[in-house]
Amino acid sequence: MRPDIPTLLHDIFGFPAFRGVQEQVVGRIMAGQPTLAIMPTGAGKSLCYQLPAVALDGCCVVVSPLIALMHDQLRAAQAVGIRAASLTSVDADWRETQDRLRNGDLDLLYVAPERASGEAFRTLLRAAKIALFAIDEAHCVSEWGHDFRPDYRLLRPLLDEFPDVPRLALTATADHHTRDDILVQLGIPREGLIIAGFDRPNIRYAVHPRDGLARQLSDLIAGQTGPGIVYAPTRAATEKLAETLGKTGRPTRAYHAGLDPRTRAANQAAFIASEDMVMVATIAFGMGIDKPDVRFVAHAALPKSIEGYYQESGRAGRDGEPAEAHLFWGADDFARARQRIGELDPLRQQGERARITALGGLVETGTCRRAILLRHFGENPSPTCGNCDNCLNPPPSIDATQTARKFLSA
Ligand code: ADP
Ligand code: MG
Secondary structure, X not given: OXXXXXXXXXXXXXXXXXXXXXHHHHHHHHOOOOXXXXXXXXXXXXXXXXXXXXXXXXXXXXXXXXXXXXXXXXXXXXXXXXXXXXEOOOOOOHHXXXXXXXXXXXXXXXXXHHHHOOHHHHHHHHOOOEEEEEEOOHHHHOOOOOOOOHHHHHHHHHHHHOOOOOEEEEEOOOOHHHHHHHHHHHOOOHHHEEEOOOOOOOEEEEEEEOOOHHHHXXXXXHOOOOOEEEEOOOHHHHHHHHHHXXXXXXXXXXXXXXXXXXXXHHHHHHXXXXXXXXXXXXXXXXOOOOOOOOOEEEEOOOOOOHHHHHHHHOOOOOOXXXXXXXXXXXXHHHHHXXXXXXXXOHHHHHXXXXXXHHHHHHHHOOOOHHHHHHHHOOOOOOOOOOOEHHHHOOOOOOOOOOHHHHHHHO
């Protein structure tokens, strides 16, 4: 007999209790019920499949979109004694992993979607005992999502070949189009939808028109002691801003996908270990980075969507202590967005336009920022939160210029 769930939660993961909807999700998986869990970044999605993976007889196959993300999770799982492996292009121990899978020697197996959907992988799984399919970052299956990955569309035949194996899709993206699409694409009934609350009450939101960005950011950093992330729109901008902000005396580094892998890894490790570093990064930085004490996240320009903004700003304050999210924007951000949309395939223009309009609503509102964010995710929040710029300092009159709409319709 394996130990019961609360014992495993405590003994293996070291947690005294479940958080939020974790208990409900794990309960459904243990009962064999297909589930789509929508949980904000930092809510603890990984535990929802890692715990059943240990508790159930058989291996949990985890589909995950990024090798870096997989390997971070793999290391974390192995560190607490979970029998875990991955099959990716950079793994050298394929034979051993396949043997372990066939011999019932693995709790968790991470694979990329393009591998998971292939015939060779299905053949391998037929020779093993599979307990669960977990599809992480499941919004990648939807064209509505902000990270569409066509390979996610090919997972369905794999899932359907093992009808008795429960499937768990996980994402932080909650708009209803994406949500419905995930249910349909992955064959999960509507009653399997579990949505966690999206509010991050310890994060204070503030939005600022850009007006001398370098000085604005320097002032912001001067008022903050803990580690922080500044998201910049381009690789060049991260390096330039990192240099400028480094002059404040704070340890500052840059991170983007164009840096050589060693520098990137070194900068990331330095940030994780630091108690006061400012990381100036593109959005390539953050997915899968587990640093609970980030005290602020600043966006130097308009993010790509409300979902993106929520996910990126949500990297602040995972420890539940007070944290801040600052968004700096200018009318030129909307102009650039409009240009970008004009270059898109007409089918995609409508969705992009809606994303930018929603962002316009967030930056231009004179009312509660949190309420705007939460309503976007389908919640029904109280109209004031008491912990955003507009609630703390109500603006004298609502700016009715509607920049977003003006620029988009021009
Ligand atoms: P997500 O994938 O939803 O963004 P993660 O699975 O990476 O979140 O977990 C975020 C953090 O929360 C991790 O540091 C994890 O160890 C922690 N965590 C998860 N579940 C619990 C829990 N029940 N109690 C305390 N901490 C938890
Ligand atoms: Mg995760």
